[in-house]
Amino acid sequence: MPRILVCYKWVLDEQDIKINPGDLSLDSSKAKYKISDYDKNAIEEAMLLVESKEGSVDALTFGSDKVKQSLKDVLSRGPGKVDWIGDTAFEQADAFVTANVLAAAIRKNGSYDLILCGEGSSDSYSQQVAPRLAAILSIPAITFVQKISIDGSRIIATRKLGDCTEVVEVAGPAVLSVLPEINKPRIPSLKQVMAAAKKPSQEVKLADLQLGAEELQPKTITLSVKGYVMNRKNILYKEANQADNVAKLVASLAQEGMC
Amino acid sequence: MSEEEKFDAIIIGAGPAGAACAYVLAKEGKNVILIERGATAGEKNVTGGRLYTYAMELVEPGLYKQAPMQRKVVREQIMMMSANSAITIDYGNYDFGTEIPQSFNVLRAPFDEWFAAQAEEQGAMLACGILVEDLIERDGKIIGVRAGDDEIYANVVIAADGVNSLIAQKAGLRDDISVHAVAVGAKEIIELPRNVIEDRFNLTGDEGAARMLVGGTDGVLGGGFMYTNSNSISLGVVLSPEDLARQGKKIHDILQDLKMHPAIYSLIKDGTTVEYGAHLVPEIGFSGIPKKLYRDGLVVVGDAAGMCMNTGTILRGIDLAIVSGVAAARAIIANEGASDVGAAYMQQLEQLQLLPTMRLYGKYHELLGNARMISTYPNMANEIMKMMFSVDGTLPKRIDKAMLGIVKKHVTFGQIVADGWKGFKATT
Numbered sequence: 001m002p003r004i005l006v007c008y009k010w011v012l013d014e015q016d017i018k019i020n021p022g023d024l025s026l027d028s029s030k031a032k033y034k035i036s037d038y039d040k041n042a043i044e045e046a047m048l049l050v051e052s053k054e055g056s057v058d059a060l061t062f063g064s065d066k067v068k069q070s071l072k073d074v075l076s077r078g079p080g081k082v083d084w085i086g087d088t089a090f091e092q093a094d095a096f097v098t099a100n101v102l103a104a105a106i107r108k109n110g111s112y113d114l115i116l117c118g119e120g121s122s123d124s125y126s127q128q129v130a131p132r133l134a135a136i137l138s139i140p141a142i143t144f145v146q147k148i149s150i151d152g153s154r155i156i157a158t159r160k161l162g163d164c165t166e167v168v169e170v171a172g173p174a175v176l177s178v179l180p181e182i183n184k185p186r187i188p189s190l191k192q193v194m195a196a197a198k199k200p201s202q203e204v205k206l207a208d209l210q211l212g213a214e215e216l217q218p219k220t221i222t223l224s225v226k227g228y229v230m231n232r233k234n235i236l237y238k239e240a241n242q243a244d245n246v247a248k249l250v251a252s253l254a255q256e257g258m259c
Numbered sequence: 260m261s262e263e264e265k266f267d268a269i270i271i272g273a274g275p276a277g278a279a280c281a282y283v284l285a286k287e288g289k290n291v292i293l294i295e296r297g298a299t300a301g302e303k304n305v306t307g308g309r310l311y312t313y314a315m316e317l318v319e320p321g322l323y324k325q326a327p328m329q330r331k332v333v334r335e336q337i338m339m340m341s342a343n344s345a346i347t348i349d350y351g352n353y354d355f356g357t358e359i360p361q362s363f364n365v366l367r368a369p370f371d372e373w374f375a376a377q378a379e380e381q382g383a384m385l386a387c388g389i390l391v392e393d394l395i396e397r398d399g400k401i402i403g404v405r406a407g408d409d410e411i412y413a414n415v416v417i418a419a420d421g422v423n424s425l426i427a428q429k430a431g432l433r434d435d436i437s438v439h440a441v442a443v444g445a446k447e448i449i450e451l452p453r454n455v456i457e458d459r460f461n462l463t464g465d466e467g468a469a470r471m472l473v474g475g476t477d478g479v480l481g482g483g484f485m486y487t488n489s490n491s492i493s494l495g496v497v498l499s500p501e502d503l504a505r506q507g508k509k510i511h512d513i514l515q516d517l518k519m520h521p522a523i524y525s526l527i528k529d530g531t532t533v534e535y536g537a538h539l540v541p542e543i544g545f546s547g548i549p550k551k552l553y554r555d556g557l558v559v560v561g562d563a564a565g566m567c568m569n570t571g572t573i574l575r576g577i578d579l580a581i582v583s584g585v586a587a588a589r590a591i592i593a594n595e596g597a598s599d600v601g602a603a604y605m606q607q608l609e610q611l612q613l614l615p616t617m618r619l620y621g622k623y624h625e626l627l628g629n630a631r632m633i634s635t636y637p638n639m640a641n642e643i644m645k646m647m648f649s650v651d652g653t654l655p656k657r658i659d660k661a662m663l664g665i666v667k668k669h670v671t672f673g674q675i676v677a678d679g680w681k682g683f684k685a686t687t
Contacts, residue, residue, distance in 0.1 A: 032298075032299065117507040187388065188292070188388065188405065189389070189406070189407050189408065189409050190386060190389045190406040190409040190411065191409040191411075193388070193389060194292070194384065194386060194411070197384050213280075
C-alpha cells in the first residue's frame with residue numbers, strides 16, 4: 001500500500017502568452033493558469049499505481065497567491081488531498097528555492113514511499129526540482145522515467161536515455177521524475193469533479209516551514225524574459241536550370257556549415 | 260439506480276442564464292450544480308456585447324458594481340451606411356450610467372468567469388470541462404443528466420446550453436436549428452489605447468458607446484454593431500445565413516469590407532485585431548421561442564430558449580438570459596422539492612416582463628428582414644444628405660423636387676406605403 005506524493009506547478013498557459021512584436025517582451029495579461037503539462041503525467045501515474053495496488057496519493061504545490069485556483073483541478077485528477085503553499089516568494093523562486101520549500105513541507109507533513117514529479121515544468125523546464133528534492137531528503141532520484149512498477153518497498157523504473165533505456169531498481173522512498181510518454185492524463189469526469197469539491201486541502205504557510213533566509217534566496221536570478229524570433233534569410237534561387245539552383249543551395253548550406 | 264447524488268437543480272451551461280439561476284438558487288440554500296463544457300466559464304464565448312444592469316439587480320442588488328464591465332454606455336448611436344458615406348445619429352445621455360436604465364459594454368469571457376465564480380461563492384458547485392451528453396428520463400419525466408459514464412440526478416434540470424441547445428432538442432422541445440431562425444455573427448476585437456477610443460468616440464473616462472450599423476453589409480440581410488470596451492472595440496456583423504448563401508457571399512469578406520469603409524476605418528485604424536469569433540445568434544425574436552419551454556423536470560432558459568431580440572435600435576440577449584435564469588430559480592424556490600415547475604416558470608417570465616416585451620417586438624423580425632430596410636433606405640437617406648450638402652456652383656434643384664426624384668429612383672410609392680404599413684403594424 002504505497003503512499004505516494006505528487007508535486008505539481010501551477011503555471012501560465014504558454015498558449016495564452018503573446019510576444020509584443022516591438023521589444024519582444026511577453027504579454028501574459030490574458031494568460032490563464034494550468035497544471036504544468038508533465039506534472040499531469042506525474043499525477044496520472046500516481047493514480048494508476050494506486051488504482052492497481054491500493055495506497056494513497058497526496059498532492060503538494062508551491063506557487064504564487066494564485067495557486068489556490070489549482071486545488072479543484074488537481075483534486076479532480078484523483079489525489080485524496082492537497083497541501084499548498086501560496087506565497088509571493090514564488091515569483092522569484094528558482095529550482096533551488098522550490099526544492100527547499102517542497103522538501104520542508106514534506107518533512108513537516110508526512111512520510112511517503114514514492115514522490116513523483118514531472119520531468120520539467122512547462123514554463124522554465126529546468127529539470128532540477130526532482131533531483132534537488134531527493135538530495136535534500138537524502139533519498140534516491142530517478143529521472144527520465146517512462147515506466148514505473150512497485151514491488152513491496154522496491155521501485156523499478158525504466159529510464160529513457162538517448163537511444164537506449166535503462167531499468168533501475170531502488171528501495172524506496174525515492175523521487176522519480178516522469179516523461180510525458182509514460183501515460184495519457186485523464187480528463188476528469190463529472191463525478192471526479194464533484195468529488196474534488198469534497199476533498200480536503202490544507203494551506204501550509206511558508207513562514208511555518210522554518211526555512212532560513214539563505215534557503216529562500218534564489219541561486220538563479222532572472223534578468224529578462226523575451227520572446228525569440230527566428231529571422232529567416234529569405235534567399236530565393238531563380239536560375240532557369242534547376243541544377244544550378246540546387247548547386248547554389250548546397251553552396252549556401254556549406255558556407256553556413258550546414259553540410 | 261443510486262440517487263445518492265441528488266441535487267435540487269442541475270444547470271447545464273455557465274453563461275449568464277445558467278450563472279444567474281445558480282446564484283439565486285444557491286443563495287437560497289439549494290443544492291445546485293452548474294456544469295460547463297469549457298475549461299472555464301466564458302471560455303467558449305466570443306460575444307462582445309452589452310449588459311443592461313436591471314437584469315443583474317434581479318440577481319442581487321449592487322452585484323454588478325463588482326463585475327468586470329468595460330464601459331458604461333452613455334452614447335447610443337445609429338449609423339446608416341451607403342457605399343462611401345454614412346449618416347450617424349448620436350444620442351448622448353449622461354444620465355445613463357447613474358442608475359437604471361443603465362447598460363455596460365461587456366466582454367463575455369471575463370464576465371462569465373466572474374459571474375460563475377460568484378455563483379460558486381454562494382455555494383453552487385461549478386464543474387467545468389464537462390460535456391453533458393444526454394438527459395435521463397423515467398416515466399416521461401426528466402430526472403437527471405449523463406456525462407460520459409456518470410449519471411447525476413436532480414429535481415429539476417435547467418437547460419442553459421445556448422443557441423444550439425442540444426438538451427432542448429434531446430428533450431424534444433425543439434428541432435435541430437433551422438436556418439431562418441438564426442443569424443450568423445462574426446466579430447473582431449480590435450485593440451486600441453484607452454485614450455484613443457475616448458477621443459474617437461467622444462467619451463470621457465469610463466463612458467462608452469454602442470452603435471448599430473444599418474447598411475454596410477453588401478446588401479445581405481442583417482446589420483452590424485460596434486461597442487467600445489476599455490481598450491478595444493468590438494466590431495461585428497450579424498447576417499442571415501440564408502441570404503448569404505443565396506447571394507453567394509461570405510461573412511468574413513463582408514466584415515473585412517466593413518472595416519475598410521471610410522466611416523469605420525477612421526475609428527479602428529492603427530488598432531490590432533486580437534480576437535476573431537463567429538457564433539450563431541437566435542434571431543427571430545418572439546416567434547423563435549419554442550412552443551414549450553419546459554417538461555416535467557426540465558426548463559429551458561436564455562439563448563437555448565430563443566430569448567434574444569433585435570428592436571432595430573438595440574440588440575438584447577444577455578439581459579433576457581439573466582432574467583430567464585432568475586425566473587427559473589424563482590419557480591424552483593416557490594415549488595420546494597417539485598419537479599414540475601414549468602407553469603411557475605412561465606408565470607415568472609410574464610411577471611418579470613420578459614415574454615410581454617418579446618411579444619411587443621414580435622413582428623420586428625419581419626420588418627428588419629426586408630431588404631429595403633438594410634440597403635434601399637440607407638442608400639436613399641445618404642443620397643438625400645448628399646444632395647442637401649453638395650455645392651458645385653451649378654443651379655441647385657428645388658429641394659422638394661430633388662428629394663422626390665431621389666425617392667422615386669430608389670422605391671415605388673407603393674413600396675413606401677407597404678413598408679410604412681408593416682412598420683405601423685409591427686409597432687402596434
